[in-house]
Amino acid sequence: MGTRLVPNALNWDDLQLFLAAYRARSLTGAGKSLGLDQSTASRRLAALERGLQARLFDRIPGGLAPTSLAERVLPMAERAEAEAAAFVREVQAADEGVEGVVRLAVPDGIDSEFLVPLLPLLLAQYPGLVLELVASQQLANLARREADLALRLVRPRTGDLVARKVAVLSQGVWVHPRLLAQYGRTLSALPWVDWDESVGADTAPWFRHVVPDAHVVLRTNRIDAMVAAVAAGLGAGILPNALIRQRNLTSSSPLIKLPTDDAALACGVWLVAHSALVDVPRVRAVWRFLHEQAAIYLDDPTADAARTE
Numbered sequence: 001m002g003t004r005l006v007p008n009a010l011n012w013d014d015l016q017l018f019l020a021a022y023r024a025r026s027l028t029g030a031g032k033s034l035g036l037d038q039s040t041a042s043r044r045l046a047a048l049e050r051g052l053q054a055r056l057f058d059r060i061p062g063g064l065a066p067t068s069l070a071e072r073v074l075p076m077a078e079r080a081e082a083e084a085a086a087f088v089r090e091v092q093a094a095d096e097g098v099e100g101v102v103r104l105a106v107p108d109g110i111d112s113e114f115l116v117p118l119l120p121l122l123l124a125q126y127p128g129l130v131l132e133l134v135a136s137q138q139l140a141n142l143a144r145r146e147a148d149l150a151l152r153l154v155r156p157r158t159g160d161l162v163a164r165k166v167a168v169l170s171q172g173v174w175v176h177p178r179l180l181a182q183y184g185r186t187l188s189a190l191p192w193v194d195w196d197e198s199v200g201a202d203t204a205p206w207f208r209h210v211v212p213d214a215h216v217v218l219r220t221n222r223i224d225a226m227v228a229a230v231a232a233g234l235g236a237g238i239l240p241n242a243l244i245r246q247r248n249l250t251s252s253s254p255l256i257k258l259p260t261d262d263a264a265l266a267c268g269v270w271l272v273a274h275s276a277l278v279d280v281p282r283v284r285a286v287w288r289f290l291h292e293q294a295a296i297y298l299d300d301p302t303a304d305a306a307r308t309e
Helices: 012-024 027-034 038-052 068-092 110-125 177-183 204-210 223-231 241-248 281-297
Strands: 057-060 063-066 100-106 129-135 149-152 161-169 171-175 191-195 215-220 237-240 256-258 267-274 305-307
Touching: 012 027, 012 038, 012 063, 012 068, 027 038, 027 063, 063 068, 100 281, 110 129, 110 281, 129 281, 149 281, 161 281, 171 177, 171 241, 191 223, 191 237, 215 223, 223 237, 223 241, 237 241, 267 281
Parallel strands: 100 129, 100 149, 191 215
Antiparallel strands: 057 063, 149 267, 161 267, 161 305, 171 237, 171 256
């Protein structure tokens, strides 16, 4: 098959399909990310390859394998995607009013316990806002407009991002009283619920050092699952103090906090935005609101500002 590009063979939808197929490595995954069914994604990818007179993917059992040609053109496609996102940001930067959609990416647990209860106050100040909330342990890609703003528990160090440390989230080792009666208070004797390695938890070094031979019975990438497991008496876990104290107020079996070096378990809370969006009025309004409220709600607020290199 030749690689001669015929006139008008590529449009923006084709580029999106190529990137989605490359990232998902399957037609089902690519279609899902674009709101297409598998058969439509298959037909469109075949039509793209016919138009380009080039094979971009080999069809293999269970998915797609990028060809060497696809690997070569991927950086160009990603640059085009970034430029398109920059175009949208530049247009939106011309907005004058605090109105429209602001998409927030927030870690699991912080969304329901911290952010959602504050939204009536925010929307009372800015009734023209529409908020979209994305709660996940996975980091939203702000360059690709997966979110306008993000609260993160890790400081970003790549990308054209503006980040401000708005608080320090204190954490501790929490355990169900039934486990204490069974195993005692020695950390190494307790079963544990821990973060999955994919999360990259800041507490991982402490955990490996203090409980090197820990008996981990469950690993998870979701804080709601960790809280539920600890509350069910499955094991001890490192959890945000404010979150558990609030839960204990309404629980018939409150969790118990074990004495530890809490300073070693604390993690920063960072408010992050793309540099091209931070001065858009609606984004700036939500930024200021979250900055103020995080300092009030979370432990040991700080105000160290930084721009990533």
